[in-house]
Amino acid sequence: xxxxxxxxxxxxxxxxxxxxxxxxxxxxxxxxxxxxxxxxxxxxxxxxxxxxxxxxxxxxxxxxxxxxxxxxxxxxxxxxxxxxxxxxxxxxxxxxxxxxxxxxxxxxxxxxxxxxxxxxxxxxxxxxxx
Amino acid sequence: xxxxxxxxxxxxxxxxxxxxxxxxxxxxxxxxxxxxxxxxxxxxxxxxxxxxxxxxxxxxxxxxxxxxxxxxxxxxxxxxxxxxxxxxxxxxxxxxxxxxxxxxxxxxxxxxxxxxxxxxxxxxxxxxxxxxxxxxxxxxxxxxxxxxxxxxxxxxxxxxxxxxxxxxxxxxxxxxxxxxxxxxxxxxxxxxxxxxxxxxxxxxxxxxxxxxxxxxxxxxxxxxxxxxxxxxxxxxxxxxxxxxxxxxxxxxxxxxxxxxxxxxxxxxxxxxxxxxxxxxxxxxxxxxxxxxxxxxxxxxxxxxxxxxxxxxxxxxxxxxxxxxxxxxxxxxxxxxxxxxxxxxxxxxxxxxxxxxxxxxxxxxxxxxxxxxxxxxxxxxxxxxxxxxxxxxxxxxxxxxxxxxxxxxx
Ligand SMILES: Cc1ncc(COP(=O)(O)O)c(C=O)c1O
Ligand code: FES
Numbered sequence: 149x150x151x152x153x154x155x156x157x158x159x160x161x162x163x164x165x166x167x168x169x170x171x172x173x174x175x176x177x178x179x180x181x182x183x184x185x186x187x188x189x190x191x192x193x194x195x196x197x198x199x200x201x202x203x204x205x206x207x208x209x210x211x212x213x214x215x216x217x218x219x220x221x222x223x224x225x226x227x228x229x230x231x232x233x234x235x236x237x238x239x240x241x242x243x244x245x246x247x248x249x250x251x252x253x254x255x256x257x258x259x260x261x262x263x264x265x266x267x268x269x270x271x272x273x274x275x276x277x278x
Numbered sequence: 279x280x281x282x283x284x285x286x287x288x289x290x291x292x293x294x295x296x297x298x299x300x301x302x303x304x305x306x307x308x309x310x311x312x313x314x315x316x317x318x319x320x321x322x323x324x325x326x327x328x329x330x331x332x333x334x335x336x337x338x339x340x341x342x343x344x345x346x347x348x349x350x351x352x353x354x355x356x357x358x359x360x361x362x363x364x365x366x367x368x369x370x371x372x373x374x375x376x377x378x379x380x381x382x383x384x385x386x387x388x389x390x391x392x393x394x395x396x397x398x399x400x401x402x403x404x405x406x407x408x409x410x411x412x413x414x415x416x417x418x419x420x421x422x423x424x425x426x427x428x429x430x431x432x433x434x435x436x437x438x439x440x441x442x443x444x445x446x447x448x449x450x451x452x453x454x455x456x457x458x459x460x461x462x463x464x465x466x467x468x469x470x471x472x473x474x475x476x477x478x479x480x481x482x483x484x485x486x487x488x489x490x491x492x493x494x495x496x497x498x499x500x501x502x503x504x505x506x507x508x509x510x511x512x513x514x515x516x517x518x519x520x521x522x523x524x525x526x527x528x529x530x531x532x533x534x535x536x537x538x539x540x541x542x543x544x545x546x547x548x549x550x551x552x553x554x555x556x557x558x559x560x561x562x563x564x565x566x567x568x569x570x571x572x573x574x575x576x577x578x579x580x581x582x583x584x585x586x587x588x589x590x591x592x593x594x595x596x597x598x599x600x601x602x603x604x605x606x607x608x609x610x611x612x613x614x615x616x617x618x619x620x621x622x623x624x625x626x627x628x629x630x631x632x633x634x635x636x637x638x639x640x641x642x643x644x645x646x647x648x649x650x651x652x653x654x655x656x657x658x659x660x661x662x663x664x665x666x667x668x669x670x671x672x673x674x675x676x677x678x679x680x681x682x683x684x685x686x687x
Binding site for chain 1: 597598599600601602605606609618626627637638639642674675676677678679680682683686
């Protein structure tokens with residue numbers, strides 16, 4: 149199995165890694181049985197022109213190199229985007245941005261988009277509650 | 279560049295230079311087919327005979343009880359399927375469906391062979407669960423034996439956790455049962471996959487009480503693609519590969535003369551150096567275990583510490599996934615192995631680690647480091663040093679997601 153250079157870069161030096169205090173939303177996906185657990189924190193701000201957008205984003209991931217790299221990449225892709233735009237990010241976008249993933253890694257390690265979407269849903273839910 | 283550190287001797291070993299030297303003449307000069315009558319053939323056959331003698335010396339059996347194969351996978355397949363074939367070849371019309379006993383943590387080539395005959399409806403199977411230390415209990419095995427049990431396959435040393443199974447005790451039990459069964463009834467054939475045991479343990483077949491024993495050359499500093507099956511004289515077993523009359527008609531196919539010569543030399547070296555090498559390797563292993571357990575937090579050693587191969591370590595590190603760990607070590611030129619599913623393309627974590635009761639994430643976070651005769655203390659110290667740095671990094675990335683996951687459940 150061969151990882152692209154990009155995957156290895158994001159694995160060894162992941163972007164936006166860490167915890168966020170007082171996030172607007174949090175999403176966690178995955179399952180220890182298959183090996184990958186991902187958590188994404190977002191901080192949402194309002195902008196007059198853009199509307200609601202992701203001002204800051206962080207991740208924590210227990211998983212293989214590919215899981216860490218996809219987490220890192222999804223934070224790059226989402227940062228600065230409006231939440232509508234961020235909802236449109238797919239696992240294929242993440243894989244493409246990493247110059248591809250080995251076929252067996254497409255499923256269980258490529259959940260970062262879901263974690264992001266969960267975080268956005270979590271944010272929306274919190275709006276309704278308040 | 280520093281020299282790469284190889285800590286995966288249970289996967290395979292480098293060919294010993296002496297072994298290579300012994301093999302070389304049989305490629306271009308003495309290249310004959312061992313079944314040919316002319317002098318080229320005779321030379322090749324002499325070399326095969328010498329290798330067979332070396333094997334017989336090592337196992338304390340007669341040369342005609344040694345069948346050369348392409349490796350332990352073939353030997354194990356032949357053992358399982360060949361004995362079953364012999365069972366069904368009996369004259370009696372109303373044969374009971376036979377019963378096989380094996381363990382849940384055998385190598386895949388044994389498990390899959392047994393599953394294959396089970397699926398075909400040719401046998402019913404009991405899979406024994408080892409205890410949490412990675413040992414098959416003889417009492418469990420004894421309880422599982424039925425009147426239609428004809429085959430027991432228990433590995434000598436587990437390839438992932440290095441635990442040593444009570445083969446001699448099982449051998450005694452089988453012998454006792456076979457004596458009471460009498461000569462008229464199909465006996466229990468006892469097979470052991472000794473692939474990981476050859477380097478370090480007593481393999482006298484009479485002491486072990488086995489009818490069949492599998493092994494492979496590439497785990498003992500010999501070449502890949504050659505191995506052997508010991509078949510005790512009189513054991514009911516049929517060939518499964520048809521063709522020529524090689525190997526006492528048990529295994530058709532032109533002899534892999536160079537490979538067999540290499541295996542013969544490798545086993546000779548094991549016999550000569552075993553006692554000395556064992557001590558050295560065990561000291562290094564104990565040093566490695568001690569260092570990891572004392573210097574790294576949140577770690578466990580998988581498998582019994584005492585009933586363990588001198589070359590094996592297997593740890594689980596909390597909040598880390600094995601593939602990333604392996605890859606990070608590889609970037610530092612350190613080669614190991616893991617029971618994580620995701621490094622191999624398999625769908626679930628190591629069946630061995632799960633069978634001894636590890637949770638999936640503990641199996642995913644496992645690292646097997648197996649040492650060998652070229653391992654040095656400096657290499658072990660370097661490895662632990664790098665390992666600490668890598669674990670700190672990966673644990674920072676995973677944070678507390680695992681705890682949170684369980685808190686939510
Ligand atoms: C216990 C055990 N059995 C069987 C095998 C398979 O051996 P071979 O590679 O010779 O087919 C191995 C090695 O992978 C092993 O460790
Ligand atoms: S841990 Fe399963 S693919 Fe990553």
